[in-house]
Amino acid sequence: MDAAIRVDRLSKRFGRLDVLRDVSCAVGEGEVVCIIGPSGSGKSTLLRCMNGLEEATSGRVLVHGLEVHDRGTDLDAVRREVGMVFQRFNLFPHKTVLQNVTLAPGLLRGLTAGEARERAEALLAKVGVADKRDAWPNQLSGGQQQRVAIARALAMQPKIMLFDEPTSSLDPEMVGEVLAVMQQLAEEGMTMAVVTHEMGFARRVADRVFFLDQGQLLEEGTPAAVFDQPREERTRQFLSKVL
């Protein structure tokens, strides 16, 4: 079976800075991969290359066999199948919670207003913010905003979900509620790539863990392998600081 996401010798340069160096990896169908590493190691850039938010300097990214950075690929069509959740939530502040979730499916999935609302309400209930449907984003806590953002991405019924440090700008007491939603999603079989500093989550939920350092994929393996018996000295150093 082909991988949901295949990254093939991907390099990315910002000016003279090598952000990603010859990274190759794959995320299988239904697999949950957590990408860990020190800040500036290229984790977020790798994730953002997976849905074409970031250009590749060289190499390829294939999502369900479609080459993300190829001119001939309908990138919008690829993105409809790949949801993304951002560190800063990026909810649309001029739209209510419900409108945030209904916008894309209404425009792109051909749902009627009623169908889109029904789907949105079900998803808002799933992530536990059903009672906030008519609120504005700025009236919600960070944890609630992030859960709405997850619902917004899920409303497109994507086959893959990308999470870019989804809990990094949350107050500590709100981290749990967001991770719980993500864990539920993982248990339902969603293909997920998660850039995170939550090592507990990675150990509990991930099928595999990628360790990135200075733009290179230094180590990958099951959480048990990476966390308990890291092969690389650099991985050991990093883990000793964060665990």
Place this chain on the structure above:
Amino acid sequence: MDEQQILWFGWFRADIIKEYEPLFWEGLRMTVGVTAVCIVQGTLLGLLLGLARLADARHPLSKTLCRVLLRWPATVYVSFFRGTPLFVQILLMHFAVVPLFVNPADGWLVAGDTARDLRQNYGAVITGIVSLTLNAGAYISEIFRAGIQSIDRGQMEAARSLGLSYAQAMYHVVLPQAFRRMLPPLGNNAIALLKDSSLVSAVGLAELAYAARTVAGAYSRYWEPYLTISVMYWTLTLLLAWGVRHLEARYGRGDSR
């Protein structure tokens, strides 16, 4: 004429204004009409120019095309219309550019008798609307550009990550938020446009300033006509400012950033 003099405050010849009342109303209608048309057209032109100045693409070739075909021309355009006096633009438009397109002899757009009629009856209106629109478009494009750039990049990224096209993301996500921030400068621009429309009287557009000049010429009295149109302009700008404040209050909610 002197027997019917009406004096206000002992010096203001109200009878002059009374006599020419229709001319002033006519002028008011023209001023408001031209301003309204130019605000609408200038905003559309400004949006297009603003988007052109922000045009970018993912791939190297399209990137170069965007720069050469959209960004540079738009930048030069804006620079010219902001860097030369509107008065000179109006004269250039009226006596050089419009005759090129509308000319009984060999107009590029209209020729023959139609052209003669058009020039005679609507020449000044055409000049006024075209030059004010082109000028306002340049200023408004800067407002759009700044407004769009002020919106957090994450908004565009979130919209695109859902699968929205650039145009859909602009229309549904970025522009509505940018528009709120643009309302105050757009309002100022509309007020400036209203006042600047008086310059078109130089080529004979029968608007407020032209009416005042006609009356001043007939009576060699200057306080009455110019004070009258000053009050009329002032009233209009106050109304516009009030309208903009009203819009701001209405559309300002829900924006947290």
